Amino acid sequence: MRAECTPPGTGGVNTPPRLAPIAAEAITETIERALRPGPPPPYDELVALEQALLLIIAELYAAVDERPATGAADGQVRTRLNSIRYQTAIGLGNGLLSAHMQVRCLARDCQWLVEYAAEARS
DSSP: OOBBBEEEEETTOSSOOOSOOOHHHHHHHHHHHHHHSSOOHHHHHHHHHHHHHHHHHHHHHHHTSSOOSSSTTTHHHHHHHHHHHHHHHHHOOOOHHHHHHHHHHHHHHHHHHHHHHHHOOO
8 A cells, every 4th residue: 555645735646745856857767767668567666656756746736737827728738737636646556557557647747747847937
């Protein structure tokens, strides 16, 4: 069983407790590991990847969620943020394949958050 908490300002995203801001290289490396093609890694490695991705999502989600509404595109952003919040809450599942697919989904959500946060800064 994994411990979950919802830090303030994460919009209900379930994550481990927040430690420190995550370096851009660490984010990129984690996403690349999660999206590596081939057979699924061992379940323990998927659990570790999930926890790392949840930390990244919490960090980026807060930054994107705090951004003021920007008109028509804001509805699409809200929909994506709601989808990400749902994905963070469902867990890995018991099987290796379901865990692998969930980690890959979380990694794609991280990619979107990284890109959207970068867009918002420029």
